[in-house]
Amino acid sequence: MKVFITRRIPQEGMKILSQAGVCKVSLWDSDEPVPRAELLKGVEGAHGLLCLLSDKIDTEVLDAAGPNLKVISTLSVGFDHMAMDEIKKRGVRVGYTPDVLTDATAELTVALLLATARRLPEGVVEVKNGGWSTWKPLWLCGYGLSGSTVGVIGLGRIGMAIARRLKPFGVKRLLYSGRTARSYAAEVDGEYVPLDTLVSESDFVVVSCALTPETQGLCNKDFFSKMKNSAVFINTSRGAVVNQEDLYQALSSGQIACAGLDVTTPEPLPTDHPLLTLKNCVVLPHIGSATYSTRGIMAELSANNLLAGLQGTDMPSELKF
Numbered sequence: 552m553k554v555f556i557t558r559r560i561p562q563e564g565m566k567i568l569s570q571a572g573v574c575k576v577s578l579w580d581s582d583e584p585v586p587r588a589e590l591l592k593g594v595e596g597a598h599g600l601l602c603l604l605s606d607k608i609d610t611e612v613l614d615a616a617g618p619n620l621k622v623i624s625t626l627s628v629g630f631d632h633m634a635m636d637e638i639k640k641r642g643v644r645v646g647y648t649p650d651v652l653t654d655a656t657a658e659l660t661v662a663l664l665l666a667t668a669r670r671l672p673e674g675v676v677e678v679k680n681g682g683w684s685t686w687k688p689l690w691l692c693g694y695g696l697s698g699s700t701v702g703v704i705g706l707g708r709i710g711m712a713i714a715r716r717l718k719p720f721g722v723k724r725l726l727y728s729g730r731t732a733r734s735y736a737a738e739v740d741g742e743y744v745p746l747d748t749l750v751s752e753s754d755f756v757v758v759s760c761a762l763t764p765e766t767q768g769l770c771n772k773d774f775f776s777k778m779k780n781s782a783v784f785i786n787t788s789r790g791a792v793v794n795q796e797d798l799y800q801a802l803s804s805g806q807i808a809c810a811g812l813d814v815t816t817p818e819p820l821p822t823d824h825p826l827l828t829l830k831n832c833v834v835l836p837h838i839g840s841a842t843y844s845t846r847g848i849m850a851e852l853s854a855n856n857l858l859a860g861l862q863g864t865d866m867p868s869e870l871k872f
């Protein structure tokens with residue numbers, strides 16, 4: 552069977568595929584995204600596709616693959632880059648990588664929250680450029696978690712892991728919103744509240760929901776206008792959950808205190824983007840799951856998902872849709 556892989560992936564995954572001896576792998580052998588034309592060519596006649604969140608898997612790609620295609624395995628937990636309705640229509644199975652990246656992503660979210668709220672990037676720059684003249688009582692003050700209210704939008708696997716890590720910092724109230732209340736929220740004394748309540752009462756708003764038609768553009772002008780002027784906004788889900796023009800206005804006008812983003816639209820964010828001119832906006836290059844071990848395990852899981860899809864057996868992590 553023929554398999555196309557859209558990028559260099561950690562060796563752990565490649566090894567599993569080559570040792571299985573059930574497929575002939577062709578690889579876009581680069582760290583950069585596969586050009587669209589190469590993707591369409593590479594996938595032709597493939598039985599399996601191993602893709603990344605940066606590859607748009609739409610009708611055109613599915614048509615190019617043709618009727619052989621049995622399985623798509625994405626090296627991500629997010630699946631907003633794939634046309635799920637079309638995939639379902641064609642009876643193609645989908646594998647993804649939940650759980651194995653939860654800890655790494657939650658850890659990065661906490662790091663980004665602290666870096667943003669306590670102004671670490673600004674401090675580092677001041678040390679290097681001579682702006683550090685002496686200890687000053689009013690200089691580089693930020694916001695602390697102790698006694699605060701934290702609001703998590705989307706208390707899923709990662710949202711819950713973030714909440715667990717933040718609670719020991721002395722968080723007083725942990726609010727969350729989503730489509731339904733979750734019994735497991737009791738572990739972090741989570742209070743299920745309407746989104747408006749979360750937005751207006753939180754000192755830290757953390758977005759960890761999936762990108763769906765309902766969450767696209769959720770964080771907009773109206774949303775930011777309800778936040779406290781002293782509030783910190785953190786997004787490690789997907790860039791499109793945020794209206795970035797509205798976020799820029801909220802940050803530059805002092806409507807909210809600061810923002811930390813691990814995800815943006817587009818990715819990469821152009822270096823002349825207005826958000827990058829703001830001292831109170833910390834932007835990271837989508838590194839939530841980027842630990843060596845996590846990426847290795849993601850590669851293993853996506854290789855095993857692919858093999859199961861090719862062989863028609865149970866997948867370790869199959870997306871049910």
Ligand code: NDP
Pocket residue numbers: 628629630649650652656704705706707708709710728729730731732759760761762763765766787788789813814837838839840
């Ligand atoms: P889960 O499916 O466990 O959680 C998704 C959450 O989204 C659920 O809690 C769900 O809550 C919530 N949600 C869905 N629809 C809505 C809605 N309309 N309003 C509010 N909340 C909603 O996924 P994970 O926690 O594993 O991953 C979450 C996302 O994080 C991924 O989809 C991906 O986009 C992103 N991610 C980013 C990474 C990075 O590197 N920055 C790394 C890994 C993931 P409910 O069902 O209660 O509505």
Ligand code: DGY
Pocket residue numbers: 604626627628629630652839840
């Ligand atoms: C995902 O898995 O969806 C992340 O965005 C990358 O790990």
